[in-house]
Amino acid sequence: MPGHGNHRVRALPSPVPAIALWWCALDASAGERAEDAALLADAEHARAARFGRPELRDRYVTGRALLRRLLGAALGCPPAAVPIVRGTRGRPRIDAPGAPDFNVTHTRERSLVAIGLGARLGVDLEHRERPADSTRLARKFLSSDEQRALHAYAPALRHERFLRWWTCKEAMSKATGDGLAAPFGALTVELEPRFALRDGPAPYVPDAWQLWPVAVPDDYLGTLALWLDATPPAA
Ligand SMILES: CC(C)(COP(=O)(O)OP(=O)(O)OC[C@H]1O[C@@H](n2cnc3c(N)ncnc32)[C@H](O)[C@@H]1OP(=O)(O)O)[C@@H](O)C(=O)NCCC(=O)NCCS
Known part of the structure; x- marks a missing residue:
């Protein structure tokens, strides 16, 4: 560029x-x-x-x-x-x-x-020290599979992992334009070993999406979502 x-x-x-x-x-x-x-x-x-x-x-x-x-x-x-x-x-x-x-x-x-x-693009950025009640928000925004995966992490890792899920979902919601109206709790994102959408209702179907962690400076977490099926930047 x-x-x-x-x-x-x-x-x-x-x-x-x-x-x-x-x-x-x-x-x-x-x-x-x-x-x-x-x-x-x-x-x-x-x-x-x-x-x-x-x-x-x-x-x-x-x-x-x-x-x-x-x-x-x-x-x-x-x-x-x-x-x-x-x-x-x-x-x-x-x-x-x-x-x-x-x-x-x-x-x-x-x-x-x-x-x-x-592709239609979505990005989300969070500061690692963002105060958030991960447990309460996880119940609202993470699928049951994600909540199980979150609790399998050591407690010291959970906040960071939660923020990573959050950035994935926000980035997808920004690619579609749904924002707050996106079905956050119905989306299941796998963080490891793949970093990918695993399940969700249309248009959040796995084949249509790529997720990428972005190498932002240390105190931040960033995720890029690509919506591959979208008609390029339509209304
Ligand atoms: C705008 C929204 C999509 C994201 O806002 P946010 O996370 O507060 O803010 P971000 O800094 O990531 O993004 C804001 C930018 O996104 C862009 N934006 C605004 N509306 C948008 C939409 N519907 N879709 C995509 N991008 C949008 C704008 O460029 C905006 O910047 P600007 O106000 O300077 O023009 C909003 O719907 C929102 O508040 N979502 C939060 C939903 C939530 O709680 N999710 C939990 C997930 S686990």
């Missing part, structure tokens, strides 16, 4: 050649923030203005601007001109024939962006 020309963005190794993965730092100087803001569309400024906390607003502005730079480099157009629209259930996509698909996830001051052709 062509250069994005920004020191706050770095390429991560991608398990799939047609898909580029980018790691973005969302902290910025005042000067950088002003340059970032200049790239946003009116609707993005309106969204930024709705964030109650200044740090969340600033991260959104920088995240969007870095995303626009990456997509602009991929499309060969100025960042501010990238036609980002909201599709099904708010899933963002590029409104241009033959455009690549993309997806973004952010946690704390970092974001992970996937851009590529050949």
Whole structure:
């Protein structure tokens, strides 16, 4: 993919050649923030203005601007001109024939962006120290097979394993656009020895999906989901 020309963005190794993965730092100087803001569309400024906390607003502005730079480099157009629209259930996509698909996830001051052709993409990023009641959430979001597998891990490993399942399911829900409406508890993902969807209701059927752990820096866990059956970035 062509250069994005920004020191706050770095390429991560991608398990799939047609898909580029980018790691973005969302902290910025005042000067950088002003340059970032200049790239946003009116609707993005309106969204930024709705964030109650200044740090969340600033991260959104920088995240969007870095995303626009990456997509602009991929499309060969100025960042501010990238036609980002909201599709099904708010899933963002590029409104241009033959455009690549993309997806973004952010946690704390970092974001992970996937851009590529050949599949609908979903990414999810969590911080390993994310406070979460894994046991309670596992009952809600993990299938019974996954809950059994979770409890077979040593207690010290369970939180990290739970977060890995979480990122798999979130990434799939973001590839389809289902988000919160995805049938999380009905999906069974195998973490070992294969890293793959094992069972689920359509469209979450194993043959249609690939899951990949993303090599993000140590304190984070990232997962990329590829929905291979999808009509490329449809509404
Ligand atoms: C948007 C959603 C899909 C994910 O949100 P999240 O995990 O809080 O946030 P992430 O940082 O991973 O992703 C947010 C980004 O996804 C994108 N997005 C928004 N809606 C989306 C959708 N329906 N599908 C795919 N991507 C979407 C946007 O780019 C958004 O970033 P932006 O707000 O800066 O534009 C939302 O439905 C959600 O909150 N899901 C949580 C469901 C849950 O609890 N799952 C438990 C699994 S075990």
